[in-house]
Amino acid sequence: MxxxxxxxxxxxxxxxxxxxxxxxxxxxxxxxxxxxxxxxxxxxxxxxxxxxxxxxxxxxxxxxxxxxxxxxxxxxxxxxxxxxxxxxxxxxxxxxxxxxxxxxxxxxxxxxxxxxxxxxxxxxxxxxxxxxxxxxxxxxxxxxxxxxxxxxxxxxxxxxxxxxSNVKKHLRNTDRNEIADIPVNCYEDLFPTRKKEHDRIFGYLNAIGTDDPYAIAISAGWGEGKTSLISVLQKKIEEKNNTIIYIQPMILDTREKLLNYVFGQLEKILIANKIYTGKGSPYKKYFDLLLKFVDYKTITSFSVFLDVFQENEKLDLRTSKIELEKSIGRLVKENQRIYIIVDDLDRVEKETVYSTLTFIKEIVDLKKVTVLFLVDYKNIISENITIEYLEKFINQKFELSKIHENELLYYYIEKLIPRYDKDIINDEIEILKLKFKEHINIIKDYFKNEMESIDKRIKEEKKENSDSDIMEMKKLSDRLNEFQYKISNP
Structure with a gap:
């Protein structure tokens, strides 16, 4: 065997x-x-x-x-x-x-x-x-x-x-030229004031305790750093596995462009998270109903888009919207949301501003969706867009502070100037330094000459008139000492 x-x-x-x-x-x-x-x-x-x-x-x-x-x-x-x-x-x-x-x-x-x-x-x-x-x-x-x-x-x-091998999930930080007028894209390059505001806004976003639609406005004047702040904030948001749809009204200035772009981006997000968007899906039903609105050429504003639907269509729209919100809820975990960032809203025509705001208010007010408006409030207020109108759907407003001139000066002296490596720039800087020293010496010489003049007068004048000169001498001496101290300890 x-x-x-x-x-x-x-x-x-x-x-x-x-x-x-x-x-x-x-x-x-x-x-x-x-x-x-x-x-x-x-x-x-x-x-x-x-x-x-x-x-x-x-x-x-x-x-x-x-x-x-x-x-x-x-x-x-x-x-x-x-x-x-x-x-x-x-x-x-x-x-x-x-x-x-x-x-x-x-x-x-x-x-x-x-x-x-x-x-x-x-x-x-x-x-x-x-x-x-x-x-x-x-x-x-x-x-x-x-x-x-x-x-x-x-x-x-x-x-x-x-x-x-050429596909990367995260883009690396690109080199910046501080002289060029381009937005900052790195937290370390923000001004200290902007860093504090960045941390405050990001903390607020993380603490939103509701699944309901949410809208936030970040207000500041043109050229005061809204885009730089949001560029850095966007990276921080994405690190938490949130998704972002970026809207530029200057480009998406018609309802067709706006509708197709936003829902095209939303479809990509849903597909990337293994959620069906084809025929019969909540996304497809909702989007197809909205496309009917685009076909009505006589309707020029999102603010009246519901008027083109019959009652049964309005019911279908609401039902599809609820089902779409459920689909979005499946792709976002606890404390994660879809962020829609609307930039340069205050740089377009009033009609486009109103159309964009009503689109956000009427179309994409979806659960688990947060909208960030970058605006200058005083530039978007009009007959149709009042403070009361904005307050109806903007839950929180952050007013950015102006950067103080001392902070600007410190940044350019401490951060920017040392980065120059061209000989001609360095030569100019050395010349400025020498001229600065010359001005310092001129001020010091002024004090010394005044003090010598008073001292000479004290010696020549009678005793009864010397007390006032002595007091003036002391004041000049104190001012000179104070000046030298401030120069040595800026």
């Missing part, structure tokens, strides 16, 4: 060993190249992982396309049509010609557009990914050696890895 088992075990091991050696024997030089490519791909993916969080959708898509090619190939094999199989077996030559042609075009574009290689490489990878999928499909149909199929899959993985 044991002898039979032993013999069976030995036969099984010999068979497995033979299969393994057969597999190794079937490997050719190209296979080792492909294995090396696979290792490089893994290294690329590890490097990517450091910079971005790979979305599960990308991985699922990769696996889906591989299996789709394999399953379609097996389906064609089952048909057992020799004409089709023979035709597909000769596809190799066509694939090689296409590959060489696309590579030639790729090299030409690399030469012409060397400063934008990332997009060119991505386009090249897309084409090769589709080409390799077609090769994998024909390999399955032609029943080629498994090693060749494995080589194609590894090649697909390599191309996919290179393609995704």
């Amino acid at each position: 044991f002898g039979i088992l032993e013999g069976s075990l030995v036969d099984m091991l010999e068979k497995v060993g033979g299969d393994i050696f057969g597999l190794i024997g079937s490997m050719n030089g190209y296979t080792y190249i492909y294995i090396g490519s696979f290792i490089v791909s893994v290294i690329i993916m590890i490097q990517i992982k450091v910079e971005w969080e790979l979305k599960s959708k990308n991985i699922i898509d990769f696996i889906f396309y591989i299996w789709l090619a394999i399953i379609l190939g097996e389906a064609i094999k089952l048909v057992n049509n020799k004409v089709i199989v023979n035709t597909l077996s000769s596809y190799w030559i066509v694939a090689i010609v296409i590959f060489l042609l696309m590579t030639a075009i790729f090299l030409k574009e690399c030469f012409y557009y060397s400063n934008t290689l990332e997009q060119i490489v991505q386009n090249y990878c897309k084409v090769n990914f589709v080409l390799l999928l077609s090769v994998l499909f024909t390999q399955v149909v032609a029943s080629v050696n498994f090693i060749w199929i494995l080589n194609s899959i590894i090649s697909l993985f390599f191309v996919w890895a290179v393609f995704n």
